[in-house]
Every structure is written in structure tokens, then in C-alpha cells.
Amino acid sequence: MSTVVQGFTKSLAMTVLSEIGDKTFFAAAILAMRHPRRLVLSGCLGALIVMTILSVLVGLAAPNLLSRKWSHHITTLLFFGFGLWSLWDAFKEDGDDDEFAEVEAKLDADLKANGEATKKSSKDDDDLKKQKRSFLLQFFSPIFLKAFSITFFGEWGDKSQLATIGLAADENPLGVVLGGILGQALCTTAAVLGGKSLASQISEKIVALSGGILFIVFGIQSFLSTVEA
Structure with missing residues (x-):
């Protein structure tokens, strides 16, 4: 069985390269521009x-x-598959601004739909709404739940979730959890504190290319490693 350090290192590297510039990265950045950062950070990080x-x-x-x-052979195929997927994304990448705008437009559409639904409700229903407010909303902020x-x-x-499943099937699960959580915390914090400016300074193509190479290296290592009975 692989060591905790090996699982941690693989999971950390995979998570960082998969999540930087991801749609959820941009979503966290956009939400942090409109709502309190601590609520957005805690909501996004909690979900991840x-x-x-x-x-x-x-x-x-x-x-x-x-x-x-x-399970070992399937994991090996997943690594190679995700590596080729990432390389394909790197060469067909249209740019960070387009994806950022796409995510922002989707969030704006959701916000507009929610706003129209709110306008249709009358003021007389406010007390009734408070009484019937969902159980979760009594304990968590709506912004936290939204994030x-x-x-x-x-x-x-998503690719990163499936890759984590494959990694956990072949590596030390404790190391994969710790590395994944640390990687998610680093990426989410970066997104919330300055996602748009950070994305403009980091080439999405380079990130995707690096992620693709990393997955293929994992695949080669998995292919060459022995399978425990």
C-alpha cells in the first residue's frame, strides 16, 4: 500500500492543477465580489x-x-484519459475571460430569476414565509448555502472528482483526503481573495497543459507499479 505522503503529494498536485481556472474557481471569485468573503469562502470550501x-x-x-x-487497471486508464482530456482542453482553450464571462452570465441569470420570483410575492406573505422558512436557513446564511x-x-x-475517486482507489486514502482538502483550501482562498486578477495573470492553457502532463505521469507510474493481491 502506498504511503500517506505519496497519496498526499499526488492529491495536492492534482487538485491544485485541476481547480485553478475551473468553473467553480470563477464562481467563487464572482460570489466573493458580491457577498461577504467569509461566507463565500466557508460555503465553497465546505462543499469542496x-x-x-x-x-x-x-x-x-x-x-x-x-x-x-x-480497480488498479481502471484507475490507470482514468489517469491516461484525464491526461489526454486536459491536453485537449489546453490546445482548444479560448481564454480565461470567456469562461469567467460565461460563469458570470449564468450567475446573473440565476440572480435575475430569483429577483423576479421575489417581486411576484406580496408583502402579506412575509410572516408566512418566515414561519415556513427552511430548516437549513434557520442555522446557515442564505449566502453560505448559495455558495x-x-x-x-x-x-x-467533474473531472477532478472522478480523478479523486480513482486516486483514492490506488493510493493511501488518508493522504488523498489531506492533500485534496489542502489543495481545495489553497485554490478557493485564492479565488475568493482575488480570483479575477489571479486568473488574468495565470495562463489557463499552461495550467491545463501541466495538469495533462501530471495525469499522464500518474498513469505511467500506475501502469508500471505492481498490483497488490
């Missing part, structure tokens, strides 16, 4: 931590559902 732990649990269960040999839900569902089925 939950997603990382869930992904690792799925990866940990994989060898129990499949043989160790098959959490946008990030969680934005990451669901």
Missing part, C-alpha cells in the same frame, strides 16, 4: 471538503466492489 471526502469514500469502496487488479450548493453541484461529476 464534503465532495473530497465523499469521492475518497467511493474510491476506498471500489476495491471491495471490484478486484484490486481491476455551498453552486460549488457542490458544479463539482459533481
Whole structure:
């Protein structure tokens, strides 16, 4: 079994290169421009931590559902597949500003839809709404919940989530969790504190290219490593 340090290092590098310039990275940056940063940071980071732990649990269960040999081979194929995917993204990348604008337009559309829905409700319903307010809203800020839900569902089925599952199936799960959480914390904090300016200084093509090379290196290492019975 691989060491905690090896799982931690792989997970940290993979997470940072997968999340910088990702749509959830831009979403966190945009939300932080409009709402209190601490609420956005806690909501986004909370969602990413939950997603990382869930992904690792799925990866940990994989060898129990499949043989160790098959889960290892699938993980190897995933690494190569994600590496080629990232390289393809690097060469067809249209630029950070376009993706930032795309995410911003989507959030604006959601905000407008929510605003129109709010206008349709009359003032007489305010007391009734407060009484029927959702259980979660009694304990969490709406901004926290918004940041959490946008990030969680934005990451669901994303390349980084699937890669984390594959990594956890082949590496030390504790190391993968710790590395993933640290990587998510670094990227999310950077996005909240200055995502737009940071994105303009970092080439999305270089990040995608680096991520693709990293995944292929992981794939080669996995292919050459022995499978435990």
C-alpha cells in the first residue's frame, strides 16, 4: 500500500492543477465580489471538503466492489484519459475571460430569476414565509448555502472528482483526503481573495497543459507499479 505522503503529494498536485481556472474557481471569485468573503469562502470550501471526502469514500469502496487488479487497471486508464482530456482542453482553450464571462452570465441569470420570483410575492406573505422558512436557513446564511450548493453541484461529476475517486482507489486514502482538502483550501482562498486578477495573470492553457502532463505521469507510474493481491 502506498504511503500517506505519496497519496498526499499526488492529491495536492492534482487538485491544485485541476481547480485553478475551473468553473467553480470563477464562481467563487464572482460570489466573493458580491457577498461577504467569509461566507463565500466557508460555503465553497465546505462543499469542496464534503465532495473530497465523499469521492475518497467511493474510491476506498471500489476495491471491495471490484478486484484490486481491476480497480488498479481502471484507475490507470482514468489517469491516461484525464491526461489526454486536459491536453485537449489546453490546445482548444479560448481564454480565461470567456469562461469567467460565461460563469458570470449564468450567475446573473440565476440572480435575475430569483429577483423576479421575489417581486411576484406580496408583502402579506412575509410572516408566512418566515414561519415556513427552511430548516437549513434557520442555522446557515442564505449566502453560505448559495455558495455551498453552486460549488457542490458544479463539482459533481467533474473531472477532478472522478480523478479523486480513482486516486483514492490506488493510493493511501488518508493522504488523498489531506492533500485534496489542502489543495481545495489553497485554490478557493485564492479565488475568493482575488480570483479575477489571479486568473488574468495565470495562463489557463499552461495550467491545463501541466495538469495533462501530471495525469499522464500518474498513469505511467500506475501502469508500471505492481498490483497488490
